Amino acid sequence: MTTLLNVKDLRAYYGQVQALHGLSFSLSEGSLTTLLGANGAGKTTTLRAICNMVRSTGGIEFDGKPLNNRSTESIVRFGIAHVPQGRGTFTTMTVEENLQLGAITRKDNAGIVSDIERMYAHFPVLKQRHTQQAGTLSGGEQQMLAVARALMLRPRLMLLDEPSFGLAPLVVRDLFGILGKINREDKVSILVVEQNAQLALELADQAYVIETGRIVMSGNAKDIANNEEIRKSYLGY
Amino acid sequence: MELFTNQVLAGIATGAIYACMALAVVMIYQAIDHLNFAQGEMAMFSTFISWQLMQWGIPYWGAFIIALALSFVGGIAIERILFKPLAKAPVLTNVAGFIALYAIINSSAGLIWDFTIKQYPTPFGSSPFLGSQLISTHQAGMIGVTVLLLIGLYFFFQYTKIGLAMRAAASVPESARLVGINTSWMIALGWGMASAIGAIAGMLIAPVVFLEPNMMGGVLIYGFAAAVLGGLTSPFGAVVGGFLVGVFENLAGTYIPGVGNELKLPIALALIISVLVVKPAGLFGRQIVKRV
Numbered sequence: 215m216t217t218l219l220n221v222k223d224l225r226a227y228y229g230q231v232q233a234l235h236g237l238s239f240s241l242s243e244g245s246l247t248t249l250l251g252a253n254g255a256g257k258t259t260t261l262r263a264i265c266n267m268v269r270s271t272g273g274i275e276f277d278g279k280p281l282n283n284r285s286t287e288s289i290v291r292f293g294i295a296h297v298p299q300g301r302g303t304f305t306t307m308t309v310e311e312n313l314q315l316g317a318i319t320r321k322d323n324a325g326i327v328s329d330i331e332r333m334y335a336h337f338p339v340l341k342q343r344h345t346q347q348a349g350t351l352s353g354g355e356q357q358m359l360a361v362a363r364a365l366m367l368r369p370r371l372m373l374l375d376e377p378s379f380g381l382a383p384l385v386v387r388d389l390f391g392i393l394g395k396i397n398r399e400d401k402v403s404i405l406v407v408e409q410n411a412q413l414a415l416e417l418a419d420q421a422y423v424i425e426t427g428r429i430v431m432s433g434n435a436k437d438i439a440n441n442e443e444i445r446k447s448y449l450g451y
Numbered sequence: 452m453e454l455f456t457n458q459v460l461a462g463i464a465t466g467a468i469y470a471c472m473a474l475a476v477v478m479i480y481q482a483i484d485h486l487n488f489a490q491g492e493m494a495m496f497s498t499f500i501s502w503q504l505m506q507w508g509i510p511y512w513g514a515f516i517i518a519l520a521l522s523f524v525g526g527i528a529i530e531r532i533l534f535k536p537l538a539k540a541p542v543l544t545n546v547a548g549f550i551a552l553y554a555i556i557n558s559s560a561g562l563i564w565d566f567t568i569k570q571y572p573t574p575f576g577s578s579p580f581l582g583s584q585l586i587s588t589h590q591a592g593m594i595g596v597t598v599l600l601l602i603g604l605y606f607f608f609q610y611t612k613i614g615l616a617m618r619a620a621a622s623v624p625e626s627a628r629l630v631g632i633n634t635s636w637m638i639a640l641g642w643g644m645a646s647a648i649g650a651i652a653g654m655l656i657a658p659v660v661f662l663e664p665n666m667m668g669g670v671l672i673y674g675f676a677a678a679v680l681g682g683l684t685s686p687f688g689a690v691v692g693g694f695l696v697g698v699f700e701n702l703a704g705t706y707i708p709g710v711g712n713e714l715k716l717p718i719a720l721a722l723i724i725s726v727l728v729v730k731p732a733g734l735f736g737r738q739i740v741k742r743v
Contacts, residue, residue, distance in 0.1 A: 265629065290631035302626035304619055315619050318612060319631035363630070 218243040218371060218403050219264070224272035226256070226263045226427075233259045234270070235427040241371070241420070246397045246404045248414040248435065250449060251424035257407040258299055260424070261373045265289050265296050276371070291319055295364035299375040303356050305349030309340055312348050312359055316366030326366070333362040336392060354385035361389070365396065372396075374406040378413065386410070390417050411449040415439040423448045457585050458701045464590035465659070465673075466697020467597035471652035472667075472674025473681065473689035474604075475645040480683050481621040482641040483534065485545045489552035490649050491671030493529075495664060496556050497522040497650030498657050499564050502571060511574045515654060519647050526646025530639045560664040571657035593655045600651060601690060608686075617641060669716055673700065676719040679726050682736025691735065696722065 219241040226234040234256050241247045249257050263270040265286050274281040276292050290296075295316070304312050313333055317326045334341035337358045343351060348359060357377055364372050377393070378386040394417055397404050408414035415421060415435045423431035423444070431444055438444055445451055472490060479487045487493075501518035505511065529552065537548050575592030579585075608614035620627040620637035627634050652674075653667060660666050677696045681688025696719065704715045726733060 267625075267628075285633075286628040287631050287633050290629065296629045298625070298629060302623060302629060304623050304626060306622050307618065311615060314612075314615060315627075315630050315632075318616055318619075367630070 216243045217241070218245075218277060219405070220273070220275040221260075221264070222273035222275075224260065224263055224270060224274065226259050226268050226270040228259075228268065233268075233427055234263065236272070237424070237427060237429055239422050239429055239432065241403060241405055243370075244397075244401055244403055245420050246394070246406070246418045247420040247422070248418040249405065249407045249422050249424055250409075250411045250414060252450070253409070254426075255424040256427040257424055258375055259427075261296065261298075261375050261405070261407055264373060265294065290367065293367065293370035294373065295367045295369035295371070296373040297360045297364045297375060297377065299379065301356050301360040303348045303351075303359060305347070307348055308345050309348050309351070309359060310344040312363050313340075313366050316363035317368075319367065325368075329366055329368070333365060336365075336396075337362055354381050354389070357381060357385075357389060358392075361392070361396075365400070365402070369402055371403045371405065374404065376407055376409060378408060378410045386413065393417065411445075412439075412451050453585070454705065455702075458705050459698055460586045461590060462698035462701035463694055464586065464593045464697070465656070465701070466677075466694035467593050468652045468656045468670060468693075469673045469677045469696050470690045470693025471597060471600070471648050471655075472671055473677035473693045474601075474686055475649040475652070476674055476678045477681075477683060477686050477689040478641050478645040478648070480678070481686075482638045483538070483545075485542070485549065486675070486683075487645070488546075488549040488671075489556060490645065490674070491667030492553050492556040492560075492664075493522070493526065493646050494649035494653035494670075495667045496560055497525075497646070498571070498653035498662060498666070499560055499664075501650075501654055502569065502657075502662055503564070505572065511572060515574075518654065519650055522650035523643040523647040526643040527639045529646070530642035534642070535635065535639070557664050564664070566664055569662040571654075571662040573658040577658075589658060596651065596655060600648065604648075604686075613640075672716060673697070673719050676722045676726075678733075679723050680733055682733025685733065685735040688733055688735030692733070 217240050221240065222238050224234050224237045225232060237256065237260060249260060251257050259268055262268040264274055264281065266284060266289060267286055276294065281289055304315060310330065313330050314326070317329065320326055339355055340359060340362060348356065351359060377389055381389065390413060393404060396402050406414060406418070415438060418435040421433065421435040421438045422429050425448065431438065431448060475490050476487060497518050500521055501514040504514035504517055509517070533548055533552060537545050573589040573592065575588040577587045577589045580588045580591040608618060616632045617637045617640060620632050620634040624634045656670055657666065673696050677692035678689045680696060681690065681692030700715055700718060703710050703718050704712060710718065
């Protein structure tokens with residue numbers, strides 16, 4: 215499998231505070247990789263650094279091309295869709311407008327129209343509410359909308375920041391099922407950051423564990439899930 | 452009754468201008484969260500440019516279009532040169548920037564064209580409109596041009612990709628960048644459009660208030676009143692507010708004893724204060740629906 219995303223010695227800073235201390239990992243094309251770790255470990259910062267939303271040094275290569283020093287909006291054009299923490303919904307706009315915005319960098323209008331229909335097939339609840347102001351959706355529906363918005367880019371890589379946050383367990387199961395399907399059927403590589411380690415490990419094929427801005431563990435998701443020692447010391451279940 | 456109808460129609464005509472100014476103010480407010488105190492001066496300068504073009508022999512509508520284009524470019528230039536560097540600066544720094552812009556444009560206009568009052572032509576004439584004494588053709592023209600402008604803007608923001616991108620950039624800038632929108636240029640574009648809308652207001656009101664560097668002072672205050680009344684977060688509210696303020700101003704001047712022409716302007720200020728005290732979000736200010 216070819217490497218799609220390669221991160222080398224990544225260091226990130228909020229003002230004077232260093233949040234990542236030389237973090238390295240890679241993600242192969244077509245895989246579903248998860249970054250696990252406790253609160254404040256640097257999971258969100260890693261995703262933000264990939265999209266240049268936080269000051270960082272080190273190497274970030276996507277499909278062999280360096281992403282450093284590119285603006286957030288130009289990184290999107292490589293086919294990287296980022297679903298931020300808190301979902302980033304355009305709350306004052308309609309559900310359909312949110313989907314259109316996901317495809318705003320695309321030029322193929324016919325493709326956009328058919329992709330919106332495809333999203334409605336994936337997420338029927340969004341079709342029912344397509345003229346509704348997105349801020350009126352429930353948390354789970356907004357998360358569905360955020361994933362759908364990201365898919366409208368037809369991304370090669372999707373970055374997901376805590377998709378389970380604030381959702382009911384059943385909704386989370388549903389959502390993770392859809393993510394797995396997207397990964398298998400649409401061949402979208404996914405990098406998902408999660409606190410819900412158990413669920414993420416069930417879904418992922420590759421996993422990394424972060425602690426205070428460093429990778430402390432990596433490997434096959436099944437192996438990590440089966441290793442009681444790792445589970446107890448790093449993942450807390 | 453005829454006096455009343457007459458005053459209402461005249462109010463709608465000047466209200467159209469306030470609506471344009473309010474809309475320009477709201478557009479910039481949505482983009483950068485600051486009130487552009489120099490909006491009126493920018494409009495005045497655009498009007499002078501069109502006047503100068505006409506002095507050079509260019510016909511009215513030619514001068515109108517060229518002035519619009521120059522205003523659009525000028526608005527973008529002002530944002531790029533002055534306000535982009537101030538984007539992360541504190542509020543007061545921005546306020547100082549706006550006041551500086553106000554003073555610079557006002558004095559430059561005085562320097563170039565001096566402070567004497569000039570006649571400004573109207574393409575619509577000033578005869579009675581459709582033979583009616585109630586409203587003049589120029590007033591009808593003011594309303595007509597404004598309505599066309601508003602319809603155009605509505606379609607632009609609702610049905611074009613770039614309009615959608617501009618709305619997204621104004622409402623959630625971070626998400627907008629994450630879908631690939633260059634928010635910085637959307638702000639600049641907003642400035643260009645606000646500047647052009649202001650220019651239309653200036654060129655339409657100039658035959659009424661006459662052309663001179665301080666011509667927009669009062670108009671901008673009414674524009675602010677309209678924007679506050681309608682809600683600074685709502686372009687639609689700004690437009691409705693503009694028409695309401697125009698009508699209210701005229702009726703108060705006519706029917707409230709002692710107000711007359713002299714005290715019309717304080718009415719606008721009283722309106723601003725009343726709205727801020729009673730309903731700070733304005734009539735149509737968005738109560739953003741949020742569920743967590």
